Amino acid sequence: MKKTTLHIIYFIIAFVSFNAFSQKDEFKGYKIEGDSVVFTFDARDYKKFTQEYTGQIHDFQDLDIENVVVSGEFNKWSVDHWKMKQVDTYTYELRKSISDFTDEFSWEFKFVINNSFWAEPSKNDPNTAKATKNGRRIRGVYNLKMYTAFPSDKGNANFKLKGFKDAKEVILAGSFNKWNETLFRMNKTVTGWELTLQMKPDVYQYRYIVDGKWMEDPGNPYKTKNEYSEYNSVINIKEYTAFKLRGYTNAEKVVLTGSFNNWNEDEFKMRKMDYGWKYVIPLSGGKHHYKFIVDGEWITDPNNSVKEHDGEGHVNSVCMVK
Incomplete structure (x- = not known):
């Protein structure tokens, strides 16, 4: 399986199981x-x-x-x-x-x-x-x-914990709220507990607190060992990002390549548009280097003035996802 495909699946699977204080509550200020x-x-x-x-x-x-x-x-x-x-x-x-x-x-x-x-x-x-x-x-x-996250009905991360119907209280705590043990109280549902958050793109760790007892998310296979020799669940929030190359309408093939797909030269074939070429992919938060390959010729993005050296003698265009 290609690495980028794995990342996309990771995003879909990790976009699961969670709930905190009432969805109607908002942070004041x-x-x-x-x-x-x-x-x-x-x-x-x-x-x-x-x-x-x-x-x-x-x-x-x-x-x-x-x-x-x-x-x-x-x-x-x-x-x-x-x-x-x-x-x-x-x-x-x-x-x-x-x-x-x-x-x-x-x-x-x-x-x-x-x-x-x-x-x-x-x-x-x-x-x-x-x-x-x-x-x-x-x-x-x-x-x-x-914090980096807040409850919202239209949020981009839905946490669900199935079962535990006899629990009196379930809290969602993670790196997105400095592991606060009281802030995000999950809502009880017919199948368990749930909470929807709006979160900026990034990789986060989290756990559930069920009636005072900490646990990892049993519905999320992605986890990392913590300092207590237990596990924190991991969620990777991505944002769909559109890459556009204007012009080059006479080109036969244009490929998007970058640090997000190990500079694969064939995977992300761009779609031809009236103005040029386009490709949309989900990206994690942070800095990404990229280039276009136009009929075999590698070029930086002519419409993006932000460029960086990669330490190997190459200059790449830069995309920031926040």
Whole structure:
């Protein structure tokens, strides 16, 4: 079996078994839309604010809002760089590209009012976590937190655990939520337990916690040994990526080749289109090198300015999947 075919099967099989807190619940303060992170601040969600320099806590209703800033680990807790746009009386919004974040993509953040007051979520809010700045706890103690995954009815990863009908609670924990033992509570179904998440392309490890007992996913054959001499299940989330070569309409044969298929010279024969050639494949998150082979001649992508040397004297086009 060819390696790329195995990867595609791996994607299909691993796209199985999982469920956490209610699908109607969303993380407060942000959402992910395509390749963007959209931060949303609603003044009605907050009752307290903390003055940064004095640490004094005041009622939110006593604060006249002049501006709102997103401040977090991703911008070194700046109180003035990521300014939000007011969209109505109570709501402010800021849209940032996912490329503005590192691959780990697990960041703590807060909303800063008038460049000096930290909006404080409720301590009982399940979407909050203790926050630190330069190794020290930030005044106000709590920060909103975002992960690489969140519950969504239209998510791209459906986890299902069959059986365990007598269990009182099943939790999904993994590298996508820093192995949080309470955050993703799975929903009970007629066949077992289920949860659908929206996840960015990447390879993740995960386990189920059934009434406090950790276990691997019995429905997923892909796993890796962990530090406890047990196994974590593995899921590889891929994204369908279209490669297009414009022009060359007189060519008889064009092949897509790259690091994703071990530079196979015949496997991915591109489809002829009005504008040129096209091929769509599912790719894991990360960097991929590629080229086109036009009637036997290897070329880089003329419409992609991002290129890299491969260390063997070749220059390849680069595709980033995030």
